[in-house]
Amino acid sequence: MQSRAVQLEEGKENGVSVRTGNYKAFPPKLLLVLGLFLAFAVTVFIISVSTIKYVGIQSVVTTVTSSFVPCRLEEPSGLDRWVQPPAVLMHNMTDEELLWRASFWPLRKEYPFKRVPKIAFMFLTKGPLPLALLWERFLKGHKGLYSVYIHPHPSFTAKFPANSVFHRRQIPSQVAEWGRMTMCDAEKRLLANALLDISNEWFVLVSESCIPLFNFTTIYSYLSRSKHSFMGAFDDPGPFGRGRYNQNMDPEVPITKWRKGSQWFEIDRDLAATIVKDTLYYPKFKEFCRPACYVDEHYFPTMLTIEKPAVLANRSLTWVDWSRGGPHPATFGRSDITEQFFGKIFDGRNCTYNGRNTSMCYLFARKFAPSALEPLLHIAHKILGF
Numbered sequence: 001m002q003s004r005a006v007q008l009e010e011g012k013e014n015g016v017s018v019r020t021g022n023y024k025a026f027p028p029k030l031l032l033v034l035g036l037f038l039a040f041a042v043t044v045f046i047i048s049v050s051t052i053k054y055v056g057i058q059s060v061v062t063t064v065t066s067s068f069v070p071c072r073l074e075e076p077s078g079l080d081r082w083v084q085p086p087a088v089l090m091h092n093m094t095d096e097e098l099l100w101r102a103s104f105w106p107l108r109k110e111y112p113f114k115r116v117p118k119i120a121f122m123f124l125t126k127g128p129l130p131l132a133l134l135w136e137r138f139l140k141g142h143k144g145l146y147s148v149y150i151h152p153h154p155s156f157t158a159k160f161p162a163n164s165v166f167h168r169r170q171i172p173s174q175v176a177e178w179g180r181m182t183m184c185d186a187e188k189r190l191l192a193n194a195l196l197d198i199s200n201e202w203f204v205l206v207s208e209s210c211i212p213l214f215n216f217t218t219i220y221s222y223l224s225r226s227k228h229s230f231m232g233a234f235d236d237p238g239p240f241g242r243g244r245y246n247q248n249m250d251p252e253v254p255i256t257k258w259r260k261g262s263q264w265f266e267i268d269r270d271l272a273a274t275i276v277k278d279t280l281y282y283p284k285f286k287e288f289c290r291p292a293c294y295v296d297e298h299y300f301p302t303m304l305t306i307e308k309p310a311v312l313a314n315r316s317l318t319w320v321d322w323s324r325g326g327p328h329p330a331t332f333g334r335s336d337i338t339e340q341f342f343g344k345i346f347d348g349r350n351c352t353y354n355g356r357n358t359s360m361c362y363l364f365a366r367k368f369a370p371s372a373l374e375p376l377l378h379i380a381h382k383i384l385g386f
């Protein structure tokens with residue numbers, strides 16, 4: 001309000017000086033001077049009146065503003081508004097607004113409240129969640145240690161009962177196409193919405209066909225004790241790896257840093273923030289990585305390899321079976337769900353965890369058809385531990 005008033009005063013001054021200039025240009029005939037003086041006086045009078053009017057308007061504005069003050073008092077005025085997650089996930093922010101808002105983060109290391117870090121499970125789906133009951137059972141009893149976000153096709157509205165962990169967890173979504181930037185946009189949208197809850201520390205991207213392979217306690221401790229984030233990233237010298245690289249991405253994206261990896265990741269808050277704030281690599285990938293360069297396999301693994309290589313495990317936590325060949329991994333249904341099947345997933349692989357060899361390489365698996373739900377619920381207690 002003050003700066004507006006100053007501008008107005010400056011404007012007025014200009015107006016007066018212009019008139020003074022005109023007055024000086026007139027010949028020095030007394031009558032004319034007197035007439036002009038009269039005109040000047042009238043002008044000053046008019047300006048004074050309009051200033052009074054303006055002041056009048058200003059006081060009206062002040063009155064209107066003060067009538068809103070009681071509303072302001074109802075908003076949380078303490079630390080709570082920064083600590084509490086948004087009560088309603090639906091909002092009307094554009095992607096640009098959301099990414100901007102989600103990239104505010106504290107610079108101080110310590111939190112001035114008791115922060116219990118949570119896992120954000122981000123469901124990137126087409127529509128319904130056929131395996132929801134399995135996830136409900138997995139999350140039961142761990143309230144306060146996780147949050148759930150669902151990004152479905154925009155035409156879909158998730159309907160879950162009030163006691164469900166999925167109840168009102170849908171975020172504003174847009175169409176996501178496999179292998180295109182719209183897929184990365186959807187993943188960024190999930191990350192940005194999840195970042196709005198300051199307590200979310202680990203961000204897991206899953207789909208409607210994913211299942212957890214261990215109980216919640218085991219997964220929580222695996223993620224919280226890891227020194228690395230689990231983003232699949234490898235340097236494939238062949239046509240489906242480096243072969244997809246486009247020289248125009250240089251120098252921001254050098255070919256030596258070009259990586260490929262599965263889109264199903266687990267990253268910590270710092271890496272999530274690194275992805276959400278990116279405006280350097282995004283335009284390069286958007287323009288120069290188009291099919292047959294499948295951008296969802298390259299953008300995040302490559303940009304994180306450039307920005308934060310030391311914290312990457314370079315492997316995904318999500319088991320998937322490519323052994324049958326073809327462009328899509330195998331989907332498992334009712335008849336596949338046996339103890340031997342899970343024996344195969346749990347066994348026979350080695351990988352590193354905090355620098356040590358381990359056979360516990362996967363915490364999640366895909367793809368499972370809706371028909372797998374019933375047998376999964378049967379064996380979950382014995383095989384998966386929940």
Ligand SMILES: *[C@@H]1O[C@H](CO)[C@@H](O)[C@H](O)[C@H]1NC(C)=O
Binds near residue numbers: 092093094
């Ligand atoms: C969102 O809604 C608010 C009022 O509810 C409105 O002022 C604002 O312009 C809307 N923003 C967009 C991007 O639609």
Ligand SMILES: *[C@@H]1O[C@H](CO)[C@@H](O)[C@H](O)[C@H]1NC(C)=O
Binds near residue numbers: 215216217218385386
């Ligand atoms: C979770 O699984 C681990 C290992 O299988 C087991 O020791 C633990 O008791 C289980 N926790 C719960 C809460 O069931």
Ligand SMILES: *[C@@H]1O[C@H](CO)[C@@H](O)[C@H](O)[C@H]1NC(C)=O
Binds near residue numbers: 309310311313314
């Ligand atoms: C993952 O790869 C990066 C370089 O691409 C490397 O710096 C990092 O040490 C690797 N992570 C592990 C756990 O080996």
Ligand SMILES: *[C@@H]1O[C@H](CO)[C@@H](O)[C@H](O)[C@H]1NC(C)=O
Binds near residue numbers: 350356357
């Ligand atoms: C881990 O396993 C690899 C082979 O899989 C072996 O070469 C290496 O010595 C092992 N490291 C440790 C610390 O046991």
Ligand SMILES: CC(=O)N[C@H]1CO[C@H](CO)[C@@H](O)[C@@H]1O
Binds near residue numbers: 349350351352
């Ligand atoms: C990922 C990984 O460490 N794989 C190793 C598993 O063990 C075999 C044999 O010991 C190695 O050849 C692999 O490199």
